[in-house]
């Protein structure tokens with residue numbers, strides 16, 4: 371609970387009006403979960419700094435949401451401040467385009483990958499096509515090292531500008547960044563503080579608009595064929611174990627169509643859990659337990675969630 375005095379303090383520091391007791395389900399692709407004590411859309415790094423300091427001073431928890439496409443929110447909600455990035459921290463700008471066709475752009479963490487890919491296609495910049503159809507933000511893509519079709523965001527990053535309470539704003543170069551499969555290994559700084567992604571510099575090449583658009587269309591068509599349509603989900607629920615496919619393991623264990631309340635293992639793609647209408651976090655977690663146990667029993671492999679929990 372945030373007491374009135376702290377509410378007033380936060381309101382003074384935030385540029386945008388704060389949404390108190392704000393339902394989080396609509397901010398996620400799963401459409402599940404309770405409310406946050408406060409949701410703040412941040413527009414500037416100095417505002418972010420002031421808000422985080424206020425949270426620290428008053429011992430208030432905070433979490434960050436990008437597009438909410440890889441998050442399961444607790445039914446009880448989140449008794450703290452949820453921060454989102456607004457328009458000013460979602461912009462795209464060209465930093466450099468050489469005569470030989472090398473391109474460097476800067477992208478705000480709040481920018482959606484859909485907007486970024488459309489912008490790149492319009493400018494004929496190639497290199498990010500693998501990400502077409504990934505519905506997250508640039509910041510979320512960095513944290514998750516999002517990828518598909520043998521490409522991942524780590525491949526195209528030149529640097530990431532981050533903010534942490536320990537060091538403030540700093541730029542981490544490609545050499546210092548350490549990514550693994552669907553994770554950013556050194557997201558925490560030396561003091562153990564989680565770094566927030568503010569923006570990233572991305573290296574691309576000049577290509578041909580038609581080729582870029584065709585590749586993106588092909589990837590989107592493959593997704594349409596393989597992924598559930600019209601039902602809320604958070605993409606792949608589990609990480610693929612080394613050399614294996616989580617979807618294949620779940621399907622082999624006979625779990626396609628398995629249901630707990632309104633949560634179901636998609637009959638289309640076994641690594642997608644779908645919300646059939648009014649699934650709760652409780653249903654998803656119960657389904658997760660069944661799937662993890664049955665797959666372990668059948669294959670000896672323990673699946674790890676790719677989805678983050680809030």
Ligand SMILES: Cc1cc2nc3c(=O)[nH]c(=O)nc-3n(C[C@H](O)[C@H](O)[C@H](O)COP(=O)(O)OP(=O)(O)OC[C@H]3O[C@@H](n4cnc5c(N)ncnc54)[C@H](O)[C@@H]3O)c2cc1C
Pocket residue numbers: 399433434435436437438439440441479480503504505506507508509510511512513514515516517518565566567568597603604605606678
């Ligand atoms: C239909 C569908 C298809 C998908 N396909 C793919 C796919 O092919 N490949 C793939 O990799 N993923 C896929 N995903 C999952 C998801 O889109 C990606 O993981 C994406 O990168 C998450 O971005 P987001 O902005 O939604 O992050 P969120 O879900 O909002 O957040 C994910 C995590 O990142 C943190 N975070 C978000 N932004 C920031 C920031 N600026 N600074 C610090 N922390 C931050 C959050 O706190 C959370 O821990 C899919 C999801 C859906 C629904």
